[in-house]
Amino acid sequence: MSGKREQRSPLVDVRGLKKHFPVRKGLLSRVVGQVKAVDGLDFTVGHGETLSLVGESGCGKTTAGRSLLRLIEPTAGQALYRATPEAEPVDLFGLDGARLRELRRDLQIIFQDPYASLNPRVTVGNAIAEPLRVHGLANRGELEDRVASLLTRVGLRPDVANRFPHEFSGGQRQRVGIARALALRPKLIVCDEAVSALDVSIQAQIINLLKDLQEEYGLSYVFIAHDLSVVKYISDRVAVMYLGRIVETGSADQIFDAPQHPYTRALLSAIPHADPRRRAERVPLSGEIPSPISPPAGCHFHTRCPLAEDRCRSTWPSAAEVAPGHTVSCHPVADAVQGANSTTGS
Amino acid sequence: MEIEPKREGRTPLLELRELRTWFRTDEGTAKAVDGVSYAIHDGETLGVVGESGSGKSVTALSVMRLVPSPPGWVEGGEILFRGESLLSVPDEEFRRIRGNEIAMIFQEPMTALNPVYTVGDQIMEAVMLHRGIGAEEARTHAIDMLRKVGIPSPETRVDNYPHEMSGGMRQRVMIAMAMSCDPSLLIADEPTTALDVTIQAQILDLIRELQQEMGMSVLLITHDLGVVAETAHKVAVMYAGKVVEYASVETLFERPRHPYTIGLFRSLPDLAGPGERLVTIPGIVPSANAFPSGCRFRTRCPIATERCAQEVPPLAPLEEGGEHTVACHHLEEAEALR
Structure with missing residues (x-):
């Protein structure tokens, strides 16, 4: 996190992570549907790196963090974990019993409200x-x-x-x-809104502490937060989530300086800046996030997207690389980038 | 009514003078608000910023006469609305002001909305009470208000219960309710803190639009300096039950003068360069039962002296008759902190 942005060797490599919760109704609690809280995530956390998962309520960022640590059982997917860059990878989602307990030492979590996670007695x-x-x-x-x-x-x-x-x-x-969380000398700490409830002056103290510890112990963080100015400051890489899926991922600089996905752009433009001369020019985003029980077909974002076309309403856009390490799931954006590349190529 | 000459030559819509609101607690008297003075003029938005325990919300609750009593009470000072004392108004009469002339919205609308009545009923109740109009007219008015705050298909939404709406929608309903009697002053206590950032942007835009359209004043209480920068004209910074600095939003953000305000800005991650360490304010906010003597910030202030422990610094204008006021004994030394 010391300003270096090169590719780190992966500590954990998550592929196709899904977590579906059954929706039950009626006297017999019949399952009438599934909340696809997390629906096929791919992301990698490097050794000594901070990856932030950002997005609004209901996007699945907290579920993703907890599934990674097996605090809730993932529905599908794998998480290949290498304690050291040379180690043979093990699938965290395939472990059980003693082996899981042993590996859990390496994986810790810090919650938003430590009061709720500490026994008062x-x-x-x-x-x-x-x-x-x-x-x-x-x-x-x-x-x-x-x-x-x-x-x-x-x-x-x-x-x-x-x-x-x-x-x-x-x-x-x-x-x-x-x-x-530090007691067991972990490799990875999931920080679930760890500074969100704190006052600004105290928040800065905790952020500095987290950065110091990372440098000292080579910790990796999965940082889950809705405060994007904190995310910009603390992250090496960022994954932007919307309704259970990642829509854009890249280095913190790529995401904050050159956002590509229309949702990322709207999200970033909504951050109020502490500068009265810079009153935001917002990318207006109408409407609200649809229910994750019945997400829109195709690209989940099409109901609110200014760029939406017919194919966005029917097929999910797979992730396209728009720059090294920077991927976007958006039909129009992927086309525009490919178009630009083929012109320069010919 | 006699109007005494003011700095800006007009009577403020709302003016607090040395307001003190205290609470009785097991650990002694908590002086949550302890000598707060500020003013809001017509059509103006005043942002009141401060961290938890600064007294910013209790100040607003005191204006609305919503301080739970016991354990709380207004110990002293003045609250003037259009130049007239609010504190001496009997409860009966005050009810005609609250909700009508002065309305308030809260952080969590679910706690302020009644879960067993439809949102329409709740808006209608306010206008029927304050305006003395019939149910049918009130319902039409409620639908109009819901439309005005951007609720889709207001004709059907008017019959929804609060739990049938999302957080952003509920906050819109709160605003519709608050605006239904066309108040002169809207007090908004952390109105967007519980909302996602894109919804926050929608709600702040809405408050700004309504303000321009209806010409009301807004008292915006928040801990978020970004929200203040985008919304407020004037800013009062509170710390430990007092205002420590007051200025126009441009002046305050460009040239904060109080060591606490300077520290707040420097601890913001969005103003730090890449790889730069955040500057922090050491220590924690003192408890309202045991504020330090003299300047209350002195225990965390890098430039505090013996004088700061002895004398309470008054909130004084930087220049004679100027608008920018600061409560600090060591303004020159504070310059070095920026």
Whole structure:
């Protein structure tokens, strides 16, 4: 994340990730449909890299993050994981039992509201020690030292170990959540709206902490957020989601400086900028996101898209590469880029 | 009515003078709002920014007489509406002002809408109460208002219950309800915080359009400096129950003067260059039960001195009679922070 944008060797390579939830109705809870929360995602997280999943409510970004960690069971797909660049890949979605438990150490998550994920009756010291104890990674004597050094690392005083979660402010609780996630020396942390609930001044402290830890431990992040100015700042790569699918993916610079998909453009133009001289020229986006139970046929975005054509209403546009590492799922955009390429080629 | 000469030569629509709203808590008295002064003129949007616990919402609730009591009460100060004291108006009479002259919308419309009545009923109730018109006329008015706030097929939507609508639609209904009596002042408390960014853009555009069309003033409470930059004319920055800086939006964003305002801007990720570390404000917001003596920001301020612990800095104009006001003892030293 230190400004380098070259291709990193993949830590986890996700192909065709799907998560469908049954919709049940009536006395017998018959399944009457499927919510295709995530419907065929391909993405790669490199070693030491931050990939952000962005999109609006219901786009499936949180479901994608949780499926990746098997906190919910994916319906289909594979996630090839290499702990080191040389290691043989293992499919995270194909593991179970002891092997899954072992690999789970490498994969951690930080939530938006650490208050909801910390037991109010357990001291933060015990909360941080718990994963170490569960995985038998530290004996009684070492535990206290490990907890103290973790607390120090996230910017808290070691003597707060005896306090309970309610004695902390939101920012401090998020630091506890981070310490807990770090305890097992993970390779990958899913940050699920991890800074969204924090005040601006505190948010900046936590973002700096996450960046420092990444550099120090070579961590990879899957950063799930709706605040795009934070995403722009923290990401190496970005995948933009709409109704369960990725519509555009690229480096942070490609997405923010040269967005191609009409949805990405509308989304970026809607961000209010902290500069009164730059009152937005918005790409207006009418209407609202359709229900994921019955997403529109073809390209899910066609009902709100200014570029929509007939074929957009019938066939999903497969991802086309518009620049190295920059792919877009859009019929008109792909055509325009191909057209431009063939003219320069001839 | 006697009109005393003002800086801008006219009576503000709403003016707060040294407003104090306190709460009784187990840990002592929480001085959530503790000497807040600001004014909104006709047709103007004032953005009030601050982090959680700054007192920005409690100030607005005090104006609307919606502070839960107990434990809260207005301890002192003045709230003037068109130059007349609101605090001395009896409850009965105040009900004619609230919802009619001054309307309010909230962050989560679901908590403000009644789930067992249709949205049409709820808009009709307000206009029938304040305007004394019949049910049929009120229903037509409700449909008109729903159309005005951009709700598709308002003739059928008028009979929907709140839960049948999306978050963005519910916020539109809230706005329709608030606007139905053509208020002079709309108080919007984090109106777009719970919404997605494309829906937020739609709602902010809507508020701006309605403001121009109906000529009302808007008090916009938010933590989002981007929203303020795009929407407000004037900005008041609050910290720990007080206004620390007030200026036009252009001035404030171009040349903030208070160390807290400067710190807020510097911690924004969208203003940081690639690879640049974010500048942070150290520490956390002090609790309302235990604000520091003197300047309340001093415990987190990089340039605080002994004087800051002794004397409360007054919110004073930078230049004689000027609009830009700042509460800081060390304005020159603060320049180095930017």
